Amino acid sequence: MVGTAVQSARRDIMRRFGALVVPVISLAALVWVLFLARGTTAQPAVRDPGEFAVTLLDGVTFAGLLFVVASGFTLIFGLMRTVNMAHGSLFLLAGFTAIALQQKMVGKTTNIAPEDVTLMSWIVPLIVAAALAALLGVLLQQVFLRWNQGQELRQALITIAISVVLADQMLRQFGGLAKTMVWPGAVSHFIEIFGQRYATSRLFMLAVAVVVGVALWLWLTKTRMGMVIRAGVDDEPMVRALGINVTLIFAVTFFVGAFLAGVGGVMGASFAGAATGSDGAWLLNSLVVVIIGGLGSIKGAVAGSLLYGLVSAFAPVYLPTQYTFYAVIFSFVLLALVLAVRPYGLFGRPA
Amino acid sequence: MTGTLLEVRDLSSGYGESQVLDGVSFAMGVEAVGILGRNGMGKTTLCATLMGLVRRSAGEVHLDGRRIDGTSPEQIARSGISYVPQGRRLFPSLTVDEHLAMLAKGTKGKRWTPKAVYELFPRLAERKGSSGGDLSGGEQQMLAVGRALLLNGSLVLMDEPSEGLAPTIVDVLVEAVHHLVSEGTAVLVVEQKLRAATAMAERQLLMVSGRIQAESTAAELLANPDLQTRYLGVGSAVETGEHAAGSPAKGRVS
Numbered sequence: 001m002v003g004t005a006v007q008s009a010r011r012d013i014m015r016r017f018g019a020l021v022v023p024v025i026s027l028a029a030l031v032w033v034l035f036l037a038r039g040t041t042a043q044p045a046v047r048d049p050g051e052f053a054v055t056l057l058d059g060v061t062f063a064g065l066l067f068v069v070a071s072g073f074t075l076i077f078g079l080m081r082t083v084n085m086a087h088g089s090l091f092l093l094a095g096f097t098a099i100a101l102q103q104k105m106v107g108k109t110t111n112i113a114p115e116d117v118t119l120m121s122w123i124v125p126l127i128v129a130a131a132l133a134a135l136l137g138v139l140l141q142q143v144f145l146r147w148n149q150g151q152e153l154r155q156a157l158i159t160i161a162i163s164v165v166l167a168d169q170m171l172r173q174f175g176g177l178a179k180t181m182v183w184p185g186a187v188s189h190f191i192e193i194f195g196q197r198y199a200t201s202r203l204f205m206l207a208v209a210v211v212v213g214v215a216l217w218l219w220l221t222k223t224r225m226g227m228v229i230r231a232g233v234d235d236e237p238m239v240r241a242l243g244i245n246v247t248l249i250f251a252v253t254f255f256v257g258a259f260l261a262g263v264g265g266v267m268g269a270s271f272a273g274a275a276t277g278s279d280g281a282w283l284l285n286s287l288v289v290v291i292i293g294g295l296g297s298i299k300g301a302v303a304g305s306l307l308y309g310l311v312s313a314f315a316p317v318y319l320p321t322q323y324t325f326y327a328v329i330f331s332f333v334l335l336a337l338v339l340a341v342r343p344y345g346l347f348g349r350p351a
Numbered sequence: 352m353t354g355t356l357l358e359v360r361d362l363s364s365g366y367g368e369s370q371v372l373d374g375v376s377f378a379m380g381v382e383a384v385g386i387l388g389r390n391g392m393g394k395t396t397l398c399a400t401l402m403g404l405v406r407r408s409a410g411e412v413h414l415d416g417r418r419i420d421g422t423s424p425e426q427i428a429r430s431g432i433s434y435v436p437q438g439r440r441l442f443p444s445l446t447v448d449e450h451l452a453m454l455a456k457g458t459k460g461k462r463w464t465p466k467a468v469y470e471l472f473p474r475l476a477e478r479k480g481s482s483g484g485d486l487s488g489g490e491q492q493m494l495a496v497g498r499a500l501l502l503n504g505s506l507v508l509m510d511e512p513s514e515g516l517a518p519t520i521v522d523v524l525v526e527a528v529h530h531l532v533s534e535g536t537a538v539l540v541v542e543q544k545l546r547a548a549t550a551m552a553e554r555q556l557l558m559v560s561g562r563i564q565a566e567s568t569a570a571e572l573l574a575n576p577d578l579q580t581r582y583l584g585v586g587s588a589v590e591t592g593e594h595a596a597g598s599p600a601k602g603r604v605s
Binding site for chain 1: 402403404423424425427428429434436440442443444445449450452453454455456498499502
């Protein structure tokens with residue numbers, strides 16, 4: 001009894017502390033960026049709106065990519081409680097596959113210029129590679145995970161094992177050198193924002209993310225299957241007790257989740273290249289986003305992507321130059337702050 | 352009783368090491384039947400076991416002559432049991448309309464469609480756009496019943512439908528149960544409240560310690576405080592110091 005009282009008092013203090021600390025820190029960060037920003041590479045935003053606008057755009061466009069990858073991860077977790085540790089592998093496999101396909105379509109393996117790349121020779125590899133990731137995802141679910149439904153630790157270990165195997169096979173197939181997918185020429189321009197040049201390809205990436213997000217939202221809210229998936233996230237046994245065949249729903253969800261990893265992988269390969277190790281990095285990115293946003297919540301994936309994207313864009317630019325190296329810490333400060341105030345993430349619910 | 356719709360034979364189940372159901376047996380036709388019992392006597396476990404949500408350790412369940420135990424919850428639901436669980440278990444992410452829409456496929460031309468559910472419970476029609484979590488207790492229960500009806504099953508299984516509801520709302524449910532039975536749908540209702548249970552069903556099975564210990568009628572139960580004390584632990588049990596759960600008497604009325 002005493003223990004629970006102390007615990008609940010501690011929780012209460014943490015909540016009040018959070019309710020106070022979060023606005024204070026956010027306000028301090030805002031004041032710093034807008035008016036002070038001493039010793040940084042950037043001027044305070046009021047004096048250099050261009051730098052601020054570009055950083056903001058960097059954050060939001062990166063958030064778009066984060067969202068596409070993390071939404072697939074959170075969709076699978078939300079319905080099936082499966083932490084798919086091979087999500088990053090599907091991401092990287094789609095990236096490599098799309099690059100190989102684009103090289104075939106363009107007819108060159110090196111020095112591909114944006115002018116060589118038509119819209120089709122970006123979109124067709126995107127769809128084919130994402131579909132490959134999706135099929136592999138369903139195969140993985142049907143062959144390995146189906147039998148271990150509800151055994152979360154076992155599923156996590158199985159998917160880790162698969163990600164290790166896939167990483168080795170990709171190294172063998174695609175080599176250890178980083179490769180890049182080339183944006184189509186039509187979107188490889190620069191526009192001027194407050195006197196700063198900005199790459200339209202990044203805006204294109206954001207547009208693709210928005211299209212994916214809207215399609216996902218329409219699917220989940222307007223279709224019968226979307227309703228069943230949301231119901232399943234809430235209470236899966238009850239959905240079964242209403243006569244609905246969840247086996248099919250699980251397979252479709254895994255397909256879509258893996259497809260999103262694939263789309264993200266192709267976007268990522270165009271944005272930052274594909275290389276051995278990106279699989280782990282993007283699994284970590286997805287985890288950070290969904291832990292901030294709340295596991296299983298698409299809204300949470302949006303919020304988590306935006307927060308994580310913005311923090312990782314602003315931290316290196318607006319830290320005093322001698323501390324730029326520590327910018328990466330801020331992502332984890334963000335994570336710690338969110339978890340201190342909301343242990344299940346922004347939109348998460350206890351399982 | 353007109354022919355047997357549901358037959359349960361020696362059904363046992365439990366969680367891990369602890370056995371909760373200890374050989375439940377009964378049969379029912381197209382009628383309303385109540386299962387009455389105090390807290391912890393295995394009523395909810397009986398519902399969950401019938402639905403396949405808790406694995407049975409022994410026994411058989413036949414619905415309409417077909418054996419349904421040992422299959423999955425979705426198969427049991429499709430074979431004709433419409434389940435209204437304890438605590439309603441609505442989906443907080445879905446609106447009232449979505450709860451019905453997700454089950455609307457295949458209801459066309461059948462007795463229960465979303466439209467028919469709204470006619471049965473006009474209150475729900477007014478709250479179509481509300482989320483399942485924002486409804487009042489009564490509205491939630493109406494939705495839980497309406498959702499189950501869309502399966503167009505031959506048997507509606509209700510687990511403590513009156514729990515936490517105002518008497519006027521319970522009356523709405525009672526009326527719905529009578530309506531269903533008059534249309535040829537069987538209703539098996541599990542309750543711990545005497546008033547609600549007896550209003551819904553004339554035939555009452557009394558459950559004690561994981562078994563059906565006796566059978567009675569609504570009228571007899573209401574008129575006989577001794578029966579209430581013995582099986583339900585209500586009435587004079589506390590004053591006389593007699594413990595209803597201790598040793599269930601041999602089924603005097605069964």
